[in-house]
Amino acid sequence: MILAVDTSIGSTVVVVEPNGVVRGAAVSETRLGHAEAIGLLLERALAEASAAPADITHVVAGMGPGPFTGLRIGIAAARVFALARGVPMIPVASHDAAALAATTGAERNIRRTPFAVVTDARRREMAVSIYDGVDDDGMPHKLEGPQLRAAGTDVVVDGLTLEGDSLQVVTSIDPSGLGLLAARAVTSQRSLPTSEPLYLRAPDVTIGHAPKRVGT
Secondary structure, X not given: OEEEEEOOOOEEEEEEOOOOOEEEEEEEOOOOOHHXXXXXXXXXXXXXXXXXXXXXXXXXXXXXXXXXXXXXXXXXXXXXXXXXXXXXXXEEOHHHHHHHHHHOOOOHHHHOOOEEEEEEEEOOEEEEEEEEEEOOOOOEEEEEEEEEEEOOOXXXXXXXXXXXXXXXXXXXXXXXXXXXXXXXXXXXXOOOOOOOOOEOOOOOOOOOOOOOOOOO
């Protein structure tokens, strides 16, 4: 079984089978309190799946795009769980899971029509990734992104403004898609390109360069 963790928007943990069937899930839709929620969500998802940590064979981390603080908590939780269990951790772009959901059962898989996955990046910005269907291994084929753009601006690909079903505005990430993508990557023996977190922007807090003066 596969444990998938994503904190790119809210906080979600699922236990899924290699075919993507969800065995257990726990969700916190709030964008705050990731650190306080993630441990409880892990417990709830495993309990709903009637699974013990020893039953998990792979761990998947949603790599974003997402804000620095929330995203790194989910990635850290996935890494620690995988390290403790001695199982592989597979990084998957969160937008790829949304793209997979958008192409499932759609004619777009055959037509390879460009479409965009859009998530709220806050600060009047949005994160955008462009896809055009899935490849032979069933993995979303990304054309570009993720990129930060001003909220409300048109998404244009090759002179065509994407709208309607071609503009997938996503408010939550389904980690079962992350699990399915990881399973397909393992089956096809391919490495996914998203090995580093896709932070939307640098953290606001920085280390000062000037040393503090210490009085005697």
